Each structure stands twice: as structure tokens, then as C-alpha cells.
Amino acid sequence: MPRRRPRGRPVAARRHGGAAGRPGGDGGSLHVFSRAPDDRRHSARPAGAVVPPDLSAPGSADEPRHGALAPLAVLCGPTAVGKTSLAVALAQRLDAEIVCADSRTVYRGMDIGTAKPTAAQRAAVPHHLLDVADPEETFTVAQFQRLAREAIAAIRQRGRLPLLVGGTGLYIRAVVDDLGLPAVPPDPVLRARLEADARAAGPAALHARLQAVDPVAASRIHPHNVRRVIRALEVCLATGRPISSQQRRGPPAAAVIVGLWRARPDLYRRIDARVDEQLSAGLLEETRRLLQRGVPLQAPAMQGLGYKELAGYLLGRYDYAEAVRRLKRHTRRYAKRQLTWFRRDARIRWVDATGREPAALLPEVHAIMVAAISAQGRGEWEHSR
Secondary structure (H helix, E strand, O other), rough: OOOOOOOOOOOOOOOOOOOEEEEOOOOOOOOOEEEEEOOHHOOOOOOOOOHHOOOOOOOOOOOOOOOOOOOEEEOOOOOOOOHHHHHHHEEEEEEEEEEOOOOOEEEEEOOOOOOOOOOOHHOOOOOOOOOEEEOOOOOHHHHHHHHHHHHHHHHHHOOOEEEHHHHHHHHHHHHHEOOOOOOOOHHHHHHHHHHHHHHOHHHHHHHHHHHHHHHHHHHOOOOOHHHHHHHHHHHHHHHOOOOOHHHHOOOOOOOOEEEEOHHHHHHHHHHHHHHHHHHHHHHHHHHHHHHHOOOOOOOOHHHHOOHHHHHHHHHHOOOOOHHHHHHHHHHHHHHHHHHHHHHOOOOEEEEEOOOOOHHHEEEEEHHHHHHHHHHHOOOOOOOOO
């Protein structure tokens, strides 16, 4: 008997590179590069990399192979679904460089809890927008968008394909849809007051205030996403206009978006296993170092999964077992919210990863991206190995 999909779950893609299914519903001192943009190490292609010859620019061999018109490839999905290792293998096949779209991996010194790519993965394929902010900072979507644009342009100048990878839906949308973001700097005093209000009256009360002044934004932001609720209120109070009216959309990028999903039991099993691995790898010690460094508990970086729960344990608010239970529960809820966000985008081509290791997904995801890029009229990519 075929596996039953829970209501609202994305429909699986067909297994051998055919048209993928679509979900129901409508449709993180800043520097981009870990090495200089013209560093030749960025340009060294891995052996056997698949280069799309129809996108080659005429002229000398030193000119970009893809050029400014190269499309944008996107790999998205919930936490622990298997994006990171698949993205590395996919980038090697497509001669791509990875732009990370994760609101937590932007922070330096927060490696274990954010599940950053390993040193080996980063050596195999260039990764951008990792470690670009200190954990004491507030890193905005507008900052991410600017740095991502710079990274994507530089990748194209090197003749490679930009591959945007992550689970932060707003970051992905900011790039793909060229969102116009309000240039309102963070107001620490206002944020502290709103955070105090949320603690005193609860997140739902703060969300109700947003509903009163900007129902459109309120409909897009989960009541428990206090950080985004506060940002929306901050922009509205600073400008006198709803944030939703200021998030205009530019021309969408020529993007090919593939999403990974797993049946809930499989995803939850992977989430629990990853939390256990992170704890074994030293997540508690990493959290302790951040607290000893003086990173405020209210900093967005410390509100991320893992750090918030373990900080509570280190401060004596509950025992270690309770911290682990909270971390696993909160991660599951976060994954559910991520899927809810992505399901609204009808452009995503969904691939069912249930019961499959990331390496087994490579042929299918690669075929979908190649076929979609070809259908966009960008040229056929050679992908038989």
C-alpha cells in the first residue's frame, strides 16, 4: 500500500527526473568571500564537473563560461532534511558555488548548533555567506540580500553557476523575488521594550498588535516568531507605514527551485539524531563559550535553536534532560513552520527524500535542475556521466 501523505504535504517528484510535484496552496566586519573574489582557487573546477557548454561565452578561454545570464539554482527545505551534503555533490556536478541562505550560519563562532558545512565540505566547494557577522550583531534580511547579490554576481563572473541553499524562506525570497526591503536600522531600545512586552503578555499579544496595524504582515508571520513580529512593528513605528507595503517585489530571478521533504516520522527521526550528534560534538561547550564571551541572551544569534535551550540549562532554569527535550521539540516545530512557508511557493519542484540518504537524491535533483534550466531556454546541459 502506498505511503499516506499527511494533509498539506508536498507531492513527491517522480523518481527519474520527470516533472516534479508541487505543494498545495498558492504560490543570517561583513565580507562575502572567505578568499578574494579573483582567487584562482575559486576557479579550479573539480574533476568530472559538468559544464553547460551552451552557456559558454564566446571569445577567449578566460571569459566566463556561464556569464551574467546564468540562471540561479535553489535547493531548499526544512532543517535536517539533507540539504547540505546533497548541495555539495550537486555543486560539483553542476560546476557551481554555494550561497548559504540560513539566518543562523551567518554568525561566527556558532558552528555546531547551526550545523554549518564541515571543513571538508567547504574545501570541496566554495561556500559564501558563512561567518559574516558576530553573534552580538543583529544581521538583517537587507544585509543578507546585499551580500548574496554580490556573491552571485561574482560567481557568475567566474563562469560558474550560483546555487542558493538553505531553509530560511525569507532569505531565499529576498534574492529570488528581488524584494525591496525597508532601510530601517535596528532600534535596540524599542526592541528591548517589545521583547519585554512579549515576555510579559505572551507572543500572541504582540502578534495581535501587529495584526491591528499590518494584517498582511501578520498573516505571513507565525505568532511565535517573535523576532519577525518585532521587526515588522519596528518598521511600522519608524516609518508610519506597514512593512508589507514596503516589501515591493522586483522582477523575479530566472531561478530553478527544488525543495526536499520527508514524511514526518523520517524527518523527526533525523532531527532527533542530529540533536544527539550536536550534543556529542560539543554544543553545550559552544553555548557556554558564547555566554562567557558576553553575548546577550536577547541577541538574535542566541535565540537560535540549541543555544536558547542550553543557555536555560546553564543558567539553572531546568535540568539537562529538559533542555534536550525542549531542543528536539522546538526543532520539530521549526521544521513544520519551514514547510508551511515553502508550501506557499508554487514554483518549487518537490522531491520526496523519505527513507533516502542525500547521495541517493543526487541523480533526481540534478536531472530536475538540468531539465528546468533547459526549458527556460538557457541551453541544454550535458548531464550524462
